[in-house]
Structures are given as C-alpha cells and as structure tokens.
Amino acid sequence: MSGTQVVQPSDLKEGEGLGRDAEEPLIRLEADIGPEGRFGTRILEVTASRVRVWEPDGVVSFQVPLADLKSARNEPLVGGGRLEVTTKSGEIVPVLAYSMSLAAKFSEAARGIEQLARGEALLINLKQERMRCAKCDRLLPEKDGICPACVSRGATMLRIARFLRPYQNQAIMLSLLSVLTTVLNLAPPYIQGTLVDQVLTAHRNIGLLFGLMAAWLLVLASSVGIQILTGRLIAFLAANIAADLRSGVYRAIEFLQLAYFDKKQVGAITSRVTQDTDRVWGFLVDGVPYFVTNALLLFGVIGFLFYVNWFLAFCILAPIPVVCAISVFFWKPVSQMYHRGGQKWARFHMHLNESLSGIRVIKAFAQEDLEYGKFEHRNRELRDAGVRADAKWYTIFGAMTFFTSLGVLINWTVGGYLVYAHKMTLGDFWRVNAYLGLVYGPLQWFAMINNWFSRAMAGAERIFEVMDADPERYGEEAGYPITGAVSFEDVRFGYDKSNPVIKGMTFTAQPGEMIGLVGKSGAGKSTTINLLCRFYEPDAGTIKLDGKDYREIPLKEMRRQIGLVLQEPFLFNGTIADNIAYGKPGATFEEIVEAAKAANAHHFILAKPDGYDTMVGERGAKLSGGERQRISIARAILHNPRILILDEATSSVDVETEKQIQEAVGRLVEGRTTFAIAHRLSTLRNATRLIVLEKGEVKEMGTHAELMERQGVFYNLVQTQSAINEIIGVGT
Amino acid sequence: MDPKTLRLFYEPRDRLRLTIGTERSYPTVKPVWAAPLSRPGRYLVLLDGKGEEITMIANPKEALPPESWAAVQEELRRRYLTATVTAVLHAKVEFGATYWSVETDRGRRDFVTQNLQENALWLSDHHLLLLDVDGNRFEIPDLRALDSTSQRYIAAIL
Structure with a gap:
C-alpha cells in the first residue's frame, strides 16, 4: 500500500522534540505483510496525535493526523485483512495489510483508533499473544496454547499412569506376572538343553528324563495358569481404565465453553471420547506389558548367550542391528502408506454414505452414472493405495525375515563348528537355537513400539487438552432468586474477534415484559440470545440480571432461570414424558400432564397408542415438527424459568398448528420476561416492546404501534414483508 | 455490457x-x-x-x-493474500499438528495446519489448497511443478 506522505527519520526527531507526550506510542502493532504484498514486517503506531506506519528500515511510509479521522476498520480480504481509515472528508484510506493471524488484533486496534479520534479514553484489549513456543520456538497451533512438542512426554506419561492408581494392586500384580512369564518362557529350552546333554548324548540317566519332563510339565502348567491370570488382569484393567478415561473426557467436554464446539466438528470431539481414549488405554494395558516382557526377555537371552559362548553370541547377534535398522527406517514409510490408505478409506466411506443418503436426489436427477463414476474413482484410489502399501509391506517383511533367519544360519554354522570341535555341548547349542526364536521375533516389532507410544502420547495430549481447557464457571449455589430484569450495557461481541457482530448494544427489559427482537438476518438477534443465555460472554460491556453483572451469578442457577424454545426443538431419544420432564427432573406425572395441557400437547399425545410413553425416536424424528414444538414448550413450562427465550418458535408449521402453538406460547409467557425472535413480524404484535436491530446495533425501540407510527426501519420491514406475502399469495 | x-x-x-x-x-x-x-x-x-x-x-x-x-x-x-507455494522447504507431522516451512511468491513463511482431512483441500489430483490454523491460505496450483523434495514432503504427509 502506498503512503500518503514519506517522512524521513530526521524529520521525526524534530517532531518528537515538539511534544514528547503527544508522540508516545499508545498502540504499537507489528503487521506481517510488507508494502508489495510480500511477507515482511511493518509497524503500525498510533500516538495521541497521529497514525503512522514504520517500515523495517526506519522510514515512515504513511501517516495521518488523528484529528482528520472519522472512523477506522478492518476490511476483510481473502486470507487476511487491511486496516482502513475514513477521513472526515469521507475518503477511505488503506493503511496496511496483514494475514489472518493478525486480523483480530488489528480490528481491535481500529477500535482504538476510533476511540482516540473521538477523544475518548483508549479502551482496547491488545494483550500480547504468543505465536511461537517460548522453549523451542516452534509455531503454536493455537495462539497462547500449548506447544505439542514441548509438553513433556515424561509428565504426560505420569499423568496417564495416574489413571492406574485406583487399580494399583492389579497393576503391580500384572508387572510381577510379566516378569514371571519371562522367566518361565526361558525355562523349557533350558530343560531341553539339559536333556540333550545329560540323557540323549550321554545315553544314560534315563531317570533324569522323567524328572525333567515332570519339571517341564510343572513349568507348562504354571505358565498356562499365569497366562490365564494375566489375561484376566489385563481384561479387568483395560475395561476399567477405558471406562474411567471415557467418563473423564465426556465430563470435561460437557463443561467446555460453546466456543469450543464452534471450532470443532462433532465427529472430531466424538473421536476424543472413543479413539483417543482407546489409544491411551491400549498402550497402557497392552503396550507397556508387551514392551516390558520383551525387553526383559531380550536382556535375559543376550546375557545367557554370552554366558554360554561369547564368540557365538557375538556372531549370532551381529544381524540384530540390521533388523533394528530395517524396522526403524522402513516402519515410517510403511505406516505412512497405511495411514494414507486409512484416509482413503475415510473418503470412500464418506462418499458412500453421502450418495446413499442422497439416493433420492441422485435418482431424481438421473445422475446414477455420475455418482458411479465418482465411486469408481474413489474405489480405484483405495485399491491402488492398498496394493502399494501391501506390496511395500511384504518386501520389507521379506527382508526382515531374511535377516532374522540369518541368525539361525549363523548359529548352525558357528555353533555347528563349535559342537563339532567339542568346544560347546550339543545341549547348549540346542538352548541357543531355541532362544534365538524368542529374541528375533519380538525384535521385528520394536520399531512399532515407538509408533505405538507416539500415537498414545498424541491421544493423551488431545484428551488432556480437553480436560485442561477453560471450563464454564459453573457454580453450585442454589436458591438464587431472579426476578427477571435484564439489561445490556454497551455490549460488544464477535464470534471471531476481528469481526464484531454486536456493537455497543444497550437496552433494559423489566420483569414480565415481552421483548420482540426484530431485524434482518445477520442483524444480531440470535447472537443477542446466545449472549443472554451466557453461551458466550461479551467482549466488552456488561449484561445484568436484576442489576447484577451476570458473570457474578452462579451459571447453573442462572441457566435454571432461563427457558429456551427453539425453531428446531431438540428432543432426546426417550418417551414423551421423559422429554417433558427434562426441564424438571423428578416431576410428578400430574405436573407433566399439566404442562402438556398448557402447551396444547395433551390432545395429540393421548391420540398416540402409547400416550405419554410414546418413544420420540432419535432427535424426536418420529413426531411432526408441530408436535415436537409443543413438547418443547411443555418442557419449558415445566422448567418454569423467570426468563424465556422464543427463537422462531412458531415458524415452519402450518397455520392451524401455529394457532395452537401461539396459544400455548401465550400461556407460557405469562409473568415471565420473554425475548422473542420471529420472522413473521405479525406474530410479535403481543410484545410489550420491540427492539429493532441493524448490523449489531439497536436502531429503534418501542411498541408495535409506536414503531409503525415512526415510519422508520421497522415500518419498512413490515411493508416489505407484507408486499412479499402478497407476491407469494399471487404466485401460489 | x-x-x-x-x-x-x-x-x-x-x-x-x-x-x-x-x-x-x-x-x-x-x-x-x-x-x-x-x-x-x-x-x-x-x-x-x-x-x-x-x-x-x-x-x-x-x-x-x-x-x-x-x-x-x-x-x-x-x-487476495493467498500465497502460492513454490517450494516446500520442510514439513513435519507431530502430535496431530503439521509444521510447514515454505517458499511462496510472497516470500518465506512458516505455518501450522491441524486436521488435514478438512484443511488440505484437493481441488484436483494435483491442485492443493492448505488452510493454516488461522485461516491463511497456501495454494499449490500444480504439485508436479514443484521440485522432487517438495513433492516428497507432501506425499509423506498427505
């Protein structure tokens, strides 16, 4: 962006001399896009008297006096934003551009510039956010978030291990049994060796044969016993730890702020409860014992090999580094290939799912061939990925087998010679041969342990991220009376902080009043409701209930006093009675019927074969829209809140049902502070007052009649709507 | 008109x-x-x-x-602040996040992507758009036009 004026550093010194205070930077922000649109740094500086931009070489490339400015804003661009100021003469001047990473900050700075230009106090929140990890300088996935690389693995391990605490006796038992299993595994070859030396080659001591066989039988019996015990212990630990982990994560998710759910898909959150917990307990219960047992075995066998014959041991172990190397070097590409195959599977599934659920549309447009083409494409991708991954796998597996077999070959060569030359007994040779199988087998999988470990750690971190996320501050304090007076005082809010949707909203609602919120879509009606329910909290300004900042009221108590009737009511799978009683657990059947009657639902409920015991199906799918709506109204009536929110409660139903719902709503709103959003403006005729919103600001306020008389924004909305209704009337 | x-x-x-x-x-x-x-x-x-x-x-x-x-x-x-990637200097998946270091038509840039299922958009078999955690856009119009090292990085990750 070109500047309006270029000031050399020498000029600046004079400026500073004129008034040091006036030139004190009040806002100083670094942008990440340079003048020619290339990545680079430029600095926005706002002092009490002017806005200017410094280039990295110390040149001021832009400056404009604050006194000339009317407003400032963040102009959204594709992949970034641009700070723009509007001068008093109405000219829009671009100041500097920045990437999306900085858009929120510059939006805040724009607000600051406006405040300063109007001579107000500077009230903005420009806290320094960390973009990179302080320890390793890696970029952080979330600003001010945790650095996944620097979360100490040791600490995470310890935290995971803490889930073992309730079962520590079983865990200790399991470790002891693992050691015992190792020892028992080593026993049979040893017995065989003794048998070969003392009985078979010696051709005597036949009594020893039976003695050794008895010992072997004992080893066999006890190792089977231990195996059963270990299996049962693992099953117990696995099930318990898995259940604990899932409960822990679910409970943490329940209390997460809604903003968290906006950023993530339900599927991604679900996978934390299912997949990630699986990875963690799988590692804890299967991975750790596997690793410990095999490591012990390895050291035991290597020790024994050197005890028998160091030269033979050395020769036999020579290929081990090669096996390890193959395992380490080739595991990664192979696992990547399988991972890619997994992703292809996911895409294939998604496509299959989509096309089957959209089968009506496909048939209606006669696009079977097109869909088949897409399916074929995905299917071929899947086939190719599978072939590639498996082909590579078998190659590597073959190479590995070769090197592990090499160990046996070496044993026969070197060991064979040693036995031949009477430098080793046949029994020892036999033992070595048997132990080899025990060592080389697990060795092939050692590289997998690392991968296993990494996946478990990643899963654990995702779980702990949820558990450590800032929860909603729920209070437990009960019996906090609210009469229902609501006031918004200069409330500002944006889901994305660079783009405020509520800009300085102020109004008051008296207890028992019905307030209609009116405005075009995107005016901020639903956001106002979201703020009122405290699903989100204002970025600036306060919302008061009974004259008290609602952040000081225990959340649980506050929500207990708010009732919600939505356009698309959400019913849980269960009976009609269960769903009505959701607003007041423990309600008597009489209360439920009473509420259903008040909601005009009693009649249709009785018409169903199972009456109040009718199952509503998943999300209430077995009921019609009007029926669901009346049940949700009954639910709200039973909940008996002081503050009631109706979000398009009567749209999307036929006229007769609407009348019934209107009647029910009429009974519901009595004596409660009600906020209603309705698309059909005529339905808000009963409202005590209407608040007309436009672009996140209150434009008009008053009764229906007053606003009609004023012939302002509301009047125009009503006119447009009746005109449209007429057109639709003609059209149908 | x-x-x-x-x-x-x-x-x-x-x-x-x-x-x-x-x-x-x-x-x-x-x-x-x-x-x-x-x-x-x-x-x-x-x-x-x-x-x-x-x-x-x-x-x-x-x-x-x-x-x-x-x-x-x-x-x-x-x-349009979309950056066109001319070379991938480094890319690594760690703990669910992917760290990229790329050369673009706008200069060098490091960024992080998460959840590549959603944030790596294949516009055709060789045309890729990456969205980083902040919503910044990095486009690769033709994978085949990149050098072999860059292609290897992408193949390893996606």
Missing part, C-alpha cells in the same frame, strides 16, 4: 473507480474472482460499494482495455 466500454482506474490513489462508457460511474469497485480455484484468471465479478454485482467478465485479461486490466490486477493483488 461490453467489457471494452469499462474503464477502471485509481482515483483517488487508493480507490478503484469504474466508469462505463459515458453513462455510469462507480466511485468504489471491488473486483472478486467468482471461482478463483477451479477457474483461475476467469470470471471476474465487479462489485459496487454495497457489494452488489455490476457485471461479470468471463475473460478479463482479453476483454478489458489494457490499462483497466492493469488497475484491476493491482487491486486483486491487494485483496
């Missing part, structure tokens, strides 16, 4: 204006690509100050007078 009658120019210096023949004039014009990813360089829409469409030009490069095309290109360059 004949694109040849469109005259786009900066007046004042940072505001793109449009005059159509001698009949109409728009003090603020915002050019946007209708389908920047699938049909790059084609279907340019001119919006007025309120965001209403003035006209759509199928082949702006050929259809617009050269000076007007130059002015539009300048404005597009300012509005």
Whole structure:
C-alpha cells in the first residue's frame, strides 16, 4: 500500500522534540505483510496525535493526523485483512495489510483508533499473544496454547499412569506376572538343553528324563495358569481404565465453553471420547506389558548367550542391528502408506454414505452414472493405495525375515563348528537355537513400539487438552432468586474477534415484559440470545440480571432461570414424558400432564397408542415438527424459568398448528420476561416492546404501534414483508 | 455490457473507480474472482460499494482495455493474500499438528495446519489448497511443478 506522505527519520526527531507526550506510542502493532504484498514486517503506531506506519528500515511510509479521522476498520480480504481509515472528508484510506493471524488484533486496534479520534479514553484489549513456543520456538497451533512438542512426554506419561492408581494392586500384580512369564518362557529350552546333554548324548540317566519332563510339565502348567491370570488382569484393567478415561473426557467436554464446539466438528470431539481414549488405554494395558516382557526377555537371552559362548553370541547377534535398522527406517514409510490408505478409506466411506443418503436426489436427477463414476474413482484410489502399501509391506517383511533367519544360519554354522570341535555341548547349542526364536521375533516389532507410544502420547495430549481447557464457571449455589430484569450495557461481541457482530448494544427489559427482537438476518438477534443465555460472554460491556453483572451469578442457577424454545426443538431419544420432564427432573406425572395441557400437547399425545410413553425416536424424528414444538414448550413450562427465550418458535408449521402453538406460547409467557425472535413480524404484535436491530446495533425501540407510527426501519420491514406475502399469495 | 466500454482506474490513489462508457460511474469497485480455484484468471465479478454485482467478465485479461486490466490486477493483488507455494522447504507431522516451512511468491513463511482431512483441500489430483490454523491460505496450483523434495514432503504427509 502506498503512503500518503514519506517522512524521513530526521524529520521525526524534530517532531518528537515538539511534544514528547503527544508522540508516545499508545498502540504499537507489528503487521506481517510488507508494502508489495510480500511477507515482511511493518509497524503500525498510533500516538495521541497521529497514525503512522514504520517500515523495517526506519522510514515512515504513511501517516495521518488523528484529528482528520472519522472512523477506522478492518476490511476483510481473502486470507487476511487491511486496516482502513475514513477521513472526515469521507475518503477511505488503506493503511496496511496483514494475514489472518493478525486480523483480530488489528480490528481491535481500529477500535482504538476510533476511540482516540473521538477523544475518548483508549479502551482496547491488545494483550500480547504468543505465536511461537517460548522453549523451542516452534509455531503454536493455537495462539497462547500449548506447544505439542514441548509438553513433556515424561509428565504426560505420569499423568496417564495416574489413571492406574485406583487399580494399583492389579497393576503391580500384572508387572510381577510379566516378569514371571519371562522367566518361565526361558525355562523349557533350558530343560531341553539339559536333556540333550545329560540323557540323549550321554545315553544314560534315563531317570533324569522323567524328572525333567515332570519339571517341564510343572513349568507348562504354571505358565498356562499365569497366562490365564494375566489375561484376566489385563481384561479387568483395560475395561476399567477405558471406562474411567471415557467418563473423564465426556465430563470435561460437557463443561467446555460453546466456543469450543464452534471450532470443532462433532465427529472430531466424538473421536476424543472413543479413539483417543482407546489409544491411551491400549498402550497402557497392552503396550507397556508387551514392551516390558520383551525387553526383559531380550536382556535375559543376550546375557545367557554370552554366558554360554561369547564368540557365538557375538556372531549370532551381529544381524540384530540390521533388523533394528530395517524396522526403524522402513516402519515410517510403511505406516505412512497405511495411514494414507486409512484416509482413503475415510473418503470412500464418506462418499458412500453421502450418495446413499442422497439416493433420492441422485435418482431424481438421473445422475446414477455420475455418482458411479465418482465411486469408481474413489474405489480405484483405495485399491491402488492398498496394493502399494501391501506390496511395500511384504518386501520389507521379506527382508526382515531374511535377516532374522540369518541368525539361525549363523548359529548352525558357528555353533555347528563349535559342537563339532567339542568346544560347546550339543545341549547348549540346542538352548541357543531355541532362544534365538524368542529374541528375533519380538525384535521385528520394536520399531512399532515407538509408533505405538507416539500415537498414545498424541491421544493423551488431545484428551488432556480437553480436560485442561477453560471450563464454564459453573457454580453450585442454589436458591438464587431472579426476578427477571435484564439489561445490556454497551455490549460488544464477535464470534471471531476481528469481526464484531454486536456493537455497543444497550437496552433494559423489566420483569414480565415481552421483548420482540426484530431485524434482518445477520442483524444480531440470535447472537443477542446466545449472549443472554451466557453461551458466550461479551467482549466488552456488561449484561445484568436484576442489576447484577451476570458473570457474578452462579451459571447453573442462572441457566435454571432461563427457558429456551427453539425453531428446531431438540428432543432426546426417550418417551414423551421423559422429554417433558427434562426441564424438571423428578416431576410428578400430574405436573407433566399439566404442562402438556398448557402447551396444547395433551390432545395429540393421548391420540398416540402409547400416550405419554410414546418413544420420540432419535432427535424426536418420529413426531411432526408441530408436535415436537409443543413438547418443547411443555418442557419449558415445566422448567418454569423467570426468563424465556422464543427463537422462531412458531415458524415452519402450518397455520392451524401455529394457532395452537401461539396459544400455548401465550400461556407460557405469562409473568415471565420473554425475548422473542420471529420472522413473521405479525406474530410479535403481543410484545410489550420491540427492539429493532441493524448490523449489531439497536436502531429503534418501542411498541408495535409506536414503531409503525415512526415510519422508520421497522415500518419498512413490515411493508416489505407484507408486499412479499402478497407476491407469494399471487404466485401460489 | 461490453467489457471494452469499462474503464477502471485509481482515483483517488487508493480507490478503484469504474466508469462505463459515458453513462455510469462507480466511485468504489471491488473486483472478486467468482471461482478463483477451479477457474483461475476467469470470471471476474465487479462489485459496487454495497457489494452488489455490476457485471461479470468471463475473460478479463482479453476483454478489458489494457490499462483497466492493469488497475484491476493491482487491486486483486491487494485483496487476495493467498500465497502460492513454490517450494516446500520442510514439513513435519507431530502430535496431530503439521509444521510447514515454505517458499511462496510472497516470500518465506512458516505455518501450522491441524486436521488435514478438512484443511488440505484437493481441488484436483494435483491442485492443493492448505488452510493454516488461522485461516491463511497456501495454494499449490500444480504439485508436479514443484521440485522432487517438495513433492516428497507432501506425499509423506498427505
């Protein structure tokens, strides 16, 4: 962006001399896009008297006096934003551009510039956010978030291990049994060796044969016993730890702020409860014992090999580094290939799912061939990925087998010679041969342990991220009376902080009043409701209930006093009675019927074969829209809140049902502070007052009649709507 | 509307204006690509100050007078901050996040992506768009045009 004026550093010194205070930077922000649109740094500086931009070489490339400015804003661009100021003469001047990473900050700075230009106090929140990890300088996935690389693995391990605490006796038992299993595994070859030396080659001591066989039988019996015990212990630990982990994560998710759910898909959150917990307990219960047992075995066998014959041991172990190397070097590409195959599977599934659920549309447009083409494409991708991954796998597996077999070959060569030359007994040779199988087998999988470990750690971190996320501050304090007076005082809010949707909203609602919120879509009606329910909290300004900042009221108590009737009511799978009683657990059947009657639902409920015991199906799918709506109204009536929110409660139903719902709503709103959003403006005729919103600001306020008389924004909305209704009337 | 009658120019210096023949004039014009990813360089829409469409030009490069095309290109360059990746210097998946270090037409840049299922968009078999955690955009118009090291990094991750 070109500047309006270029000031050399020498000029600046004079400026500073004129008034040091006036030139004190009040806002100083670094942008990440340079003048020619290339990545680079430029600095926005706002002092009490002017806005200017410094280039990295110390040149001021832009400056404009604050006194000339009317407003400032963040102009959204594709992949970034641009700070723009509007001068008093109405000219829009671009100041500097920045990437999306900085858009929120510059939006805040724009607000600051406006405040300063109007001579107000500077009230903005420009806290320094960390973009990179302080320890390793890696970029952080979330600003001010945790650095996944620097979360100490040791600490995470310890935290995971803490889930073992309730079962520590079983865990200790399991470790002891693992050691015992190792020892028992080593026993049979040893017995065989003794048998070969003392009985078979010696051709005597036949009594020893039976003695050794008895010992072997004992080893066999006890190792089977231990195996059963270990299996049962693992099953117990696995099930318990898995259940604990899932409960822990679910409970943490329940209390997460809604903003968290906006950023993530339900599927991604679900996978934390299912997949990630699986990875963690799988590692804890299967991975750790596997690793410990095999490591012990390895050291035991290597020790024994050197005890028998160091030269033979050395020769036999020579290929081990090669096996390890193959395992380490080739595991990664192979696992990547399988991972890619997994992703292809996911895409294939998604496509299959989509096309089957959209089968009506496909048939209606006669696009079977097109869909088949897409399916074929995905299917071929899947086939190719599978072939590639498996082909590579078998190659590597073959190479590995070769090197592990090499160990046996070496044993026969070197060991064979040693036995031949009477430098080793046949029994020892036999033992070595048997132990080899025990060592080389697990060795092939050692590289997998690392991968296993990494996946478990990643899963654990995702779980702990949820558990450590800032929860909603729920209070437990009960019996906090609210009469229902609501006031918004200069409330500002944006889901994305660079783009405020509520800009300085102020109004008051008296207890028992019905307030209609009116405005075009995107005016901020639903956001106002979201703020009122405290699903989100204002970025600036306060919302008061009974004259008290609602952040000081225990959340649980506050929500207990708010009732919600939505356009698309959400019913849980269960009976009609269960769903009505959701607003007041423990309600008597009489209360439920009473509420259903008040909601005009009693009649249709009785018409169903199972009456109040009718199952509503998943999300209430077995009921019609009007029926669901009346049940949700009954639910709200039973909940008996002081503050009631109706979000398009009567749209999307036929006229007769609407009348019934209107009647029910009429009974519901009595004596409660009600906020209603309705698309059909005529339905808000009963409202005590209407608040007309436009672009996140209150434009008009008053009764229906007053606003009609004023012939302002509301009047125009009503006119447009009746005109449209007429057109639709003609059209149908 | 004949694109040849469109005259786009900066007046004042940072505001793109449009005059159509001698009949109409728009003090603020915002050019946007209708389908920047699938049909790059084609279907340019001119919006007025309120965001209403003035006209759509199928082949702006050929259809617009050269000076007007130059002015539009300048404005597009300012509005589209998508970076075109020319080389992947380093890329690594760690703990669910992918760390990238790339050379782009706008210079070097490091960024992090998460959840590549959603944030790596395949626009065709060789055309890729990466969205980082903040929503910054990194486009690779043709994977085959990258050097082999870059291709290997991408193949290993995606």
